[in-house]
Amino acid sequence: MTDLVPLLFPDVTPQGIAVLLGATLLGGLVRGFTGFGFAMVFMPLASIVLGPVAALGLIWMIDLPFALPLAARSAKRAEWREVIPLMIAATLALPLGIALLTWLDRQTMRWLLALLVLATVALLASGWRYHGKPGIPLSLGVGAASGLCNGLASIGGMPLAVFWLGAQRNDRHKTRANMQTYFGLSTIVSGTILALKGIITLTSALMALPLFAVYGAGLWLGTHAFGIASEQTFRRIAYLTIFLSALVSLPLWDALLQR
Structure with missing residues (x-):
């Protein structure tokens, strides 16, 4: 068994x-x-170990077997008038995020990732809300931001969390259904784009194998706690x-933690 560890x-x-x-x-x-x-929990921590590019490929592999079934179950509750414009804009912006990921150096990416996550959590926790139904321009803008963040660090859920958790009219059931459906798509x-860019590799696939069961256990526990x-x-x-994961990942602590 121990012989498999260096391989995986x-x-x-x-x-x-x-x-x-x-x-x-x-x-x-x-x-x-x-x-x-x-991704908001996993990416800041995995980037310390693997670097942002390898962590991006790994997170996609881990989530793949679960994202599609979760989306299928949530699709009936989702508001497709919001999901579709977001998805279109995100798809167009995704290649730009991937280009930034491969251009920025590892340390800069870690700082940017952690600070983006911390800023998002601070905004959400502040209690800020917006009223009314979002229009098409707002949906397209949030979708573009999601695609950019998704390509940059697989954290496309950050703008969506602000968009849907920040909506006063949304309850947790509607928010969760929208999120699950969007992530499946x-x-x-x-x-497709990550594979074409060479970010999803055999190494990331092998590394994901022992993590599937751990992720599945976390999903099961989280789903039952939601009820x-x-x-x-x-x-x-x-x-x-999310806040604690981003805080621990800050390069500020590298010398103290000897990493």
Whole structure:
């Protein structure tokens, strides 16, 4: 069994494997609980171990077997008038995000990723809300931001979290259904582009194999917790988990933690 570890996790230390396992479980819990947030938890931590480009390919592989079934179950509850414009704009903006990912150096990407996540959580936790139904221009703008963030670091859920969690008229059930449906569609689109760019590799596929069960366990626990949690608890747990993951990933702590 131990002979498989170097094959599945090439050039990754035991501490790094532990980080990946923990990030996968926490990300699965948040994803199952809220309908989003796996990448917002996983990417900052996985980027420490693998670098942003390799982490982007890995996160797509881990989420693939789960995103489509979750989307199929949520599609009936989703508001397609909001989902479709977002998806179109996100698809057009995705290649630009991938180009930025490959252009920026690893340290800069880690700072940018962590600060974007922290800023988003701060905005959501502040209690900010907007009223009324979003128009097409707003939906297209949020979709473009989602596509850019998705290509940059697979964190396309950040603009969507602000968009749907920030909508006063949305409850947690509607938010979760919209998120699950959107991510199922975006998995197909982003996977095609990432494969063409050479970001999804055999290495990322092998590394994902032992993480599937961990992610599935997190999703199962998060999904069952969703059924008993209140609206306030739902938001607080999601915000806190994402915030702590981004905070720990800041390069500021590298010297202190000897990483």
